[in-house]
Amino acid sequence: MGVPLFVVLAVCVTLLDQLTKAWALAAMPRYEPVTIVPGFFQLTFSTNTGAAFGMLSNATPILALIALAAAIAITVVGVRGARTMPHLQSGALALVLGGCMGNFIDRAFRHYVVDFFDVFVSTHHWPIFNVADSSICVGVGILMVLMSRDSNRSSKPLANDGGTITVDAEQSAPISK
Numbered sequence: 001m002g003v004p005l006f007v008v009l010a011v012c013v014t015l016l017d018q019l020t021k022a023w024a025l026a027a028m029p030r031y032e033p034v035t036i037v038p039g040f041f042q043l044t045f046s047t048n049t050g051a052a053f054g055m056l057s058n059a060t061p062i063l064a065l066i067a068l069a070a071a072i073a074i075t076v077v078g079v080r081g082a083r084t085m086p087h088l089q090s091g092a093l094a095l096v097l098g099g100c101m102g103n104f105i106d107r108a109f110r111h112y113v114v115d116f117f118d119v120f121v122s123t124h125h126w127p128i129f130n131v132a133d134s135s136i137c138v139g140v141g142i143l144m145v146l147m148s149r150d151s152n153r154s155s156k157p158l159a160n161d162g163g164t165i166t167v168d169a170e171q172s173a174p175i176s177k
Helices: 005-027 060-080 087-109 131-154
Strands: 034-037 041-048 113-121 165-168 173-176
Touching: 005 060, 005 087, 005 113, 005 131, 060 087, 087 113, 087 131, 113 131
Parallel strands: none
Antiparallel strands: 034 041, 041 113, 165 173
16 A cells, blocks of 8 residues: 555645745845735745734644644545545645645744745735645635535525425435425
């Protein structure tokens, strides 16, 4: 039995995240933007002791524990489902796991998360983020689309009489909700 692709992808995301953060720490000017696409994208070194959008500022230990618990849960689900789970779902879970691990490593060893991608339009800036954050967002987005798609497949209206009747995809028998 080889290493599941789920694990390989999660490790690759974690490594990419940590390599880009190491580069940012070593090479980027502190808090001075480096313009990549004028008026839209720049690299701006920043550190974050909280969660997304500045929430839970200075809650690094709690956030590290939450990230570790999430990583363990995702690993269990991903490894157990590696043979039966659709590849896209497994890949999405791996993206979330790799992102969780990347930010966990920062919180555990640096006591802050390194951010440097700065996207904006005019003077309206999105919060500065990193590879781990992007990976988590893309993975969760894919999982949401998959869940929505699966929900739509198993819940097909049969009548328009004020109630919803759905078809159980497993038994092909009408059931009422």
